[in-house]
Amino acid sequence: xxxxxxxxxxxxxxxxxxxxxxxxxxxxxxxxxxxxxxxxxxxxxxxxxxxxxxxxxxxxxxxxxxxxxxxxxxxxxxxxxxxxxxxxxxxxxxxxxxxxxxxxxxxxxxxxxxxxxxxxxxxxxxxxxxxxxxxxxxxxxxxxxxxxxxxxxxxxxxxxxxxx
Numbered sequence: 001x002x003x004x005x006x007x008x009x010x011x012x013x014x015x016x017x018x019x020x021x022x023x024x025x026x027x028x029x030x031x032x033x034x035x036x037x038x039x040x041x042x043x044x045x046x047x048x049x050x051x052x053x054x055x056x057x058x059x060x061x062x063x064x065x066x067x068x069x070x071x072x073x074x075x076x077x078x079x080x081x082x083x084x085x086x087x088x089x090x091x092x093x094x095x096x097x098x099x100x101x102x103x104x105x106x107x108x109x110x111x112x113x114x115x116x117x118x119x120x121x122x123x124x125x126x127x128x129x130x131x132x133x134x135x136x137x138x139x140x141x142x143x144x145x146x147x148x149x150x151x152x153x154x155x156x157x158x159x160x161x162x163x164x
Contacts, residue, residue: 002038004124005098007087008064009105010046016106016129020150025158030063032156037102037124043090045083047071084109091117100124108135115141 017024033039044059048068056066067090069083084107091101091113101117103110106128117123118141126142128134129149139146149156 002099002124003040003097004038004100004102005091005094006033006037006039006042006102006104007091008042008044009083009087009103009107009110010044011083012105012107013129016133017149019133020130020153022153023158025156026059026064027062028156028158032152033102037100037127039102041065041094041098043067043087045069045087045090047083088113095120095122098122102127104129106130106134106138108137111135111137111141114138118143118145 013024030042033042042064043066044064045067046056046059046069048056049071060066067083067086069086087105088110091103100122102124103114103117104127110126114123114126123142123145126138126146127149128138128146131148131150134146134148
């Protein structure tokens with residue numbers, strides 16, 4: 001069995017799925033990564049806000065390894081916690097430890113990482129949350145090794161449990 005690692009751009013994943021009009025079931029997604037791509041480690045890169053401790057605990061309980069980036073407040077008062085550099089760095093730190101990488105993002109900034117992983121025969125797939133929002137650079141870099149989550153709503157959508 002393969003020993004693959006996932007490197008998940010948390011902000012991109014969350015915002016892209018929400019833009020499609022649904023919410024991701026993170027437990028189902030972790031199982032999907034394991035069953036479909038043999039992912040044994042799933043790094044989830046996310047900005048850190050103390051108020052989100054419950055979310056972080058929930059993600060960790062579902063099998064994600066969280067990598068935090070301190071969040072900065074922009075001039076307009078919105079939060080900024082871009083984790084691109086951390087994702088690329090972790091993929092390179094662990095390079096010898098995994099067979100193949102699963103990159104979960106639609107961000108073209110990862111095209112250089114994807115190109116390198118392909119040249120080294122270390123790319124399993126780029127899993128983009130959305131076809132229409134996926135960067136052309138990323139699609140080009142991944143080539144045939146790209147898949148999209150648009151059609152996974154039935155499998156991966158969070159459904160609230162109804163109470164009797």
